[in-house]
Amino acid sequence: MQENKPEKISATDLKEKCRWIRSETLKIHKIAPGIRVASALSCVEILVALHYGNILQFNPEKPYDEERDRFIISKAHGSVSYYPILADLGYFPKDQLAKVGKSGSILGDIPDNSIPGYETINGSLGHGVGVACGLALALKAKGNNRSVYVLLGDGELNEGSVWEAIMFASHHKLDNLVLIIDNNKICMLDYCSKIINLEPIEDKFSCFGWEYFSVDGHDIEKLHAALAEASCLHAGKPKVVIANTIKGKGVPKLEGDSLCHIRALKPEEIDALTGENHP
Amino acid sequence: MKPEVMRDILIEEIYQRMKGNDKIFFLSADFGSPALDQLREDFPDRFINVGIAEQNLISVAAGLGLEGYTVFAYAIAPFLTMRSFEQIRISLALMAQTREVNVNLIGVGAGLSYDVTGPTHHCLEDIALMRLLPNVSVVSPSDASFMSDIATYAISNNKPCYIRLDGKALPRLYPPENQPLFNDGFSSLRRGKKICLVSTGYMTHVALQVADALSKEGCLVGLVDLFLLKDLNTSKLKSELSTYDILVSMEEGFIWRGGLDSLVASLTLSSKTPKPVYPLGFNDAYIFEVGDRKHLHEVAGLSVDRIIEQIKTLDGQ
Numbered sequence: 361m362q363e364n365k366p367e368k369i370s371a372t373d374l375k376e377k378c379r380w381i382r383s384e385t386l387k388i389h390k391i392a393p394g395i396r397v398a399s400a401l402s403c404v405e406i407l408v409a410l411h412y413g414n415i416l417q418f419n420p421e422k423p424y425d426e427e428r429d430r431f432i433i434s435k436a437h438g439s440v441s442y443y444p445i446l447a448d449l450g451y452f453p454k455d456q457l458a459k460v461g462k463s464g465s466i467l468g469d470i471p472d473n474s475i476p477g478y479e480t481i482n483g484s485l486g487h488g489v490g491v492a493c494g495l496a497l498a499l500k501a502k503g504n505n506r507s508v509y510v511l512l513g514d515g516e517l518n519e520g521s522v523w524e525a526i527m528f529a530s531h532h533k534l535d536n537l538v539l540i541i542d543n544n545k546i547c548m549l550d551y552c553s554k555i556i557n558l559e560p561i562e563d564k565f566s567c568f569g570w571e572y573f574s575v576d577g578h579d580i581e582k583l584h585a586a587l588a589e590a591s592c593l594h595a596g597k598p599k600v601v602i603a604n605t606i607k608g609k610g611v612p613k614l615e616g617d618s619l620c621h622i623r624a625l626k627p628e629e630i631d632a633l634t635g636e637n638h639p
Numbered sequence: 640m641k642p643e644v645m646r647d648i649l650i651e652e653i654y655q656r657m658k659g660n661d662k663i664f665f666l667s668a669d670f671g672s673p674a675l676d677q678l679r680e681d682f683p684d685r686f687i688n689v690g691i692a693e694q695n696l697i698s699v700a701a702g703l704g705l706e707g708y709t710v711f712a713y714a715i716a717p718f719l720t721m722r723s724f725e726q727i728r729i730s731l732a733l734m735a736q737t738r739e740v741n742v743n744l745i746g747v748g749a750g751l752s753y754d755v756t757g758p759t760h761h762c763l764e765d766i767a768l769m770r771l772l773p774n775v776s777v778v779s780p781s782d783a784s785f786m787s788d789i790a791t792y793a794i795s796n797n798k799p800c801y802i803r804l805d806g807k808a809l810p811r812l813y814p815p816e817n818q819p820l821f822n823d824g825f826s827s828l829r830r831g832k833k834i835c836l837v838s839t840g841y842m843t844h845v846a847l848q849v850a851d852a853l854s855k856e857g858c859l860v861g862l863v864d865l866f867l868l869k870d871l872n873t874s875k876l877k878s879e880l881s882t883y884d885i886l887v888s889m890e891e892g893f894i895w896r897g898g899l900d901s902l903v904a905s906l907t908l909s910s911k912t913p914k915p916v917y918p919l920g921f922n923d924a925y926i927f928e929v930g931d932r933k934h935l936h937e938v939a940g941l942s943v944d945r946i947i948e949q950i951k952t953l954d955g956q
Contacts, residue, residue, distance in 0.1 A: 424738075473737050480705070481733050484725060490695045491730055494702015501684070502706070521726070524695035532687075 384444035392461035398608035398620035399438025402544035434488025435513035451477035486519025515547035530569030544607035577603030642808035647674035652790040668714040697726035704740035716746030735774040743793040750891025752806030767897030777868040781843035788821035824871025835861035838889035
């Protein structure tokens with residue numbers, strides 16, 4: 361079991377990881393134009409803090425190691441930025457990153473759990489939190505002290521099944537469950553506030569019996585601190601970290617565009633961002 | 640033997656196994672049964688009422704299943720299979736192709752079990768829907784004598800399974816000394832000459848009345864009770880059906896929509912000597928008529944007398 365990531369990692373190193381992952385995600389976008397790149401860019405700091413910031417326990421050599429923390433990415437379609445992380449950690453060879461979406465590749469435009477490192481299949485939204493409740497119950501029943509983490513999008517909160525699970529988790533006092541909301545504020549067609557406005561999200565969770573943390577999802581130090589605090593808190597309540605993010609973070613053309621979910625960048629735009637030459 | 644409600648017998652079987660196997664969870668979407676009371680009392684940590692939330696019932700069951708637990712998820716059949724169809728598809732059927740997930744769905748109220756309760760509670764689509772999903776077994780017993788076999792099958796086969804149970808008390812069709820081999824998935828209850836009835840669940844009780852009445856008139860029809868609707872011994876069943884000229888499927892389901900008739904037709908079409916399949920079930924419309932099961936069958940042309948007439952016509956052809 362790898363006591364994952366370096367023992368101590370500086371904020372500078374975490375920021376460098378984020379920069380590298382954004383660049384790799386954009387390179388993937390160049391070969392796989394159909395990926396949801398804006399959604400994948402908003403959750404980069406969350407994924408980095410979890411995996412390189414000593415929050416999650418995991419074992420690339422044994423992906424289903426009993427002593428791992430369970431990590432469900434409920435917004436699977438918006439998590440292609442997890443590919444470079446999994447490759448970097450050794451779940452699969454890095455050369456796979458150049459084959460995303462190609463025939464015969466293990467990596468599709470939307471991830472699934474045939475990919476080493478993905479716990480469950482979540483291409484359809486609204487399934488992750490309920491399954492996570494089952495995992496959290498099971499860990500408690502086994503006396504296993506590991507936790508269950510779920511990354512979901514704010515738009516995904518429109519799914520009724522998510523709220524069935526939110527009610528269940530607090531009733532059953534699942535304090536080994538940490539929900540992380542990538543609050544990038546944009547669905548497919550518009551700002552979430554213009555579709556189904558759930559702000560303030562904190563109040564919703566609070567009145568459903570959850571402990572909440574609200575943080576800038578791109579400030580890696582504050583985000584890491586919130587995730588660490590949420591992880592350590594075991595007070596009979598499930599926990600939610602609302603990470604306030606920007607959809608398309610790092611790409612000025614995408615940031616602030618209400619339709620950025622369905623935007624694809626041109627190859628030369630990607631090259632300009634990654635510093636690569638257009639072939 | 641007096642009629643029995645299958646769910647009570649199955650729950651009693653599961654209860655007994657939970658005593659010796661602490662890896663079994665029983666989840667309910669706020670749906671009960673007299674037999675469930677003891678289980679709830681004795682296993683408060685492994686009985687969970689998820690509330691009126693069928694979607695979450697499946698998701699939570701999947702999570703427990705992924706961690707190695709054997710899970711029974713219990714609800715009214717139409718809500719279990721149709722409200723949470725996507726949860727079953729994503730977190731059970733798809734998931735089971737890459738990871739082991741032993742979740743067994745117990746749906747009560749197959750067909751017109753909930754007769755007077757009306758069309759929301761009628762369950763005429765579940766066979767087609769559940770049979771459609773890869774990696775999911777489908778069990779459709781006709782009487783309570785199968786419950787021990789079903790509990791064993793569900794616990795040991797390590798994959799998702801849908802168990803569709805009638806909601807009414809039904810008499811046993813199989814005496815203990817003549818219990819069919821469960822893994823074959825079917826049993827030949829009557830042997831005939833030209834025509835064979837192929838039925839499942841409650842309709843096997845109707846089919847038996849039909850076959851016995853016709854037999855008294857000198858018309859011997861075969862009767863096959865199908866209780867495994869996936870993963871059955873198809874070569875043995877094809878061989879059994881090959882001796883007949885006409886197959887009549889009998890189900891409480893919509894005809895030619897992927898249910899039992901489609902199963903029988905696909906079997907015979909893939910055999911060396913395909914036979915015509917005459918489907919008995921419900922036409923392409925929901926049933927708003929109020930009445931008990933017998934009445935609803937009469938309205939739909941599925942009364943024993945009407946079926947006998949149709950079989951005679953087929954026999955005369």
